[in-house]
Amino acid sequence: MRLIRHPANPLLSPDPTSDWETYNVFNPAVIQHNGLFHMNYRAQGLDWISRIGHAVSEDGIHWNRMRAPILVPQDARDARGIEDPRITKLGDTFYMTYTAYGTEFYGQGEATHSGGGVTPMIAKSENLLTWERLGAFVVGEDNKDHVLFPRKINGRYTLLHRRKPNIWLAESEDLQVWPEEWMRPIFGPRAENGWDSLTVGAGGVPIETDFGWLIIYHAYDSTHTYRLGACLLDLENPATVIHRPNDFIFEPAEIWEIKGDVPNVVFSSANPVVDNLVYVYYGAADHLIGLATIGFNDLLSFARFG
Numbered sequence: 001m002r003l004i005r006h007p008a009n010p011l012l013s014p015d016p017t018s019d020w021e022t023y024n025v026f027n028p029a030v031i032q033h034n035g036l037f038h039m040n041y042r043a044q045g046l047d048w049i050s051r052i053g054h055a056v057s058e059d060g061i062h063w064n065r066m067r068a069p070i071l072v073p074q075d076a077r078d079a080r081g082i083e084d085p086r087i088t089k090l091g092d093t094f095y096m097t098y099t100a101y102g103t104e105f106y107g108q109g110e111a112t113h114s115g116g117g118v119t120p121m122i123a124k125s126e127n128l129l130t131w132e133r134l135g136a137f138v139v140g141e142d143n144k145d146h147v148l149f150p151r152k153i154n155g156r157y158t159l160l161h162r163r164k165p166n167i168w169l170a171e172s173e174d175l176q177v178w179p180e181e182w183m184r185p186i187f188g189p190r191a192e193n194g195w196d197s198l199t200v201g202a203g204g205v206p207i208e209t210d211f212g213w214l215i216i217y218h219a220y221d222s223t224h225t226y227r228l229g230a231c232l233l234d235l236e237n238p239a240t241v242i243h244r245p246n247d248f249i250f251e252p253a254e255i256w257e258i259k260g261d262v263p264n265v266v267f268s269s270a271n272p273v274v275d276n277l278v279y280v281y282y283g284a285a286d287h288l289i290g291l292a293t294i295g296f297n298d299l300l301s302f303a304r305f306g
């Protein structure tokens, strides 16, 4: 079972006339709202700092982008960039989870990167354009790939996150405090399995189905090739894996997925389901944005029985 590349790929490319998205556009969040697709994507321009751009589309294929970025660094915590947004709608509010890459390290212990560190952040918006930062999800650790579930589970906000090399679960009563005692690892790399032998991290917003939460995740191996996999988590206790197929569902194959800013990367942080089709948007080689699709029922069967 493999995702099918859209013939219009790549959907979005860097804009050489624009200083903030000159070099790379990748790793987008995409959500359908009021009949329009909205994309918030990571872009790098002349200064190599990541900013978030916004584009809209009627069909999810052809995009009109805004000339200026909609979210830009504001302090030492994100001075080196705002990376890898994921957007979840809860009630009437949109939440963006993203990685702040900063010139200062927050928290205790060793810095996660030389001269600074990463902080997984949460922001909220009523219109997908203006974002209010709510704060960090955790500080002082190399934690990324966090994404909120689209409803509360057992009365608590719930999110997936990544403590290398595993995908973890976290819970909160208010989106501000995420107690350590409510955090649990869910699954990790499979050393013997090949494509997901070194690290795993969550993709887009978990998809609620009758049989569990359908999750798309990324993984890499010793060659640092990023592929995508799928699995099913229990609806009321998402720390329990119901089934996790051995095979991947997508891997770099096109020139622009193999060659780019970082080679051999397909990295997805958006998988909206529209009209029974799963739209898997992905960053290709940290340079372009592509789309691959799969029927919802096909992906669900694979996640249950593959």
Ligand code: BMA
Pocket: 027, 083, 084, 226, 262, 265, 267, 283, 286
């Ligand atoms: C990860 C993230 C992604 C990136 C990927 C491949 O650590 O930082 O932004 O797409 O590496 O380079």
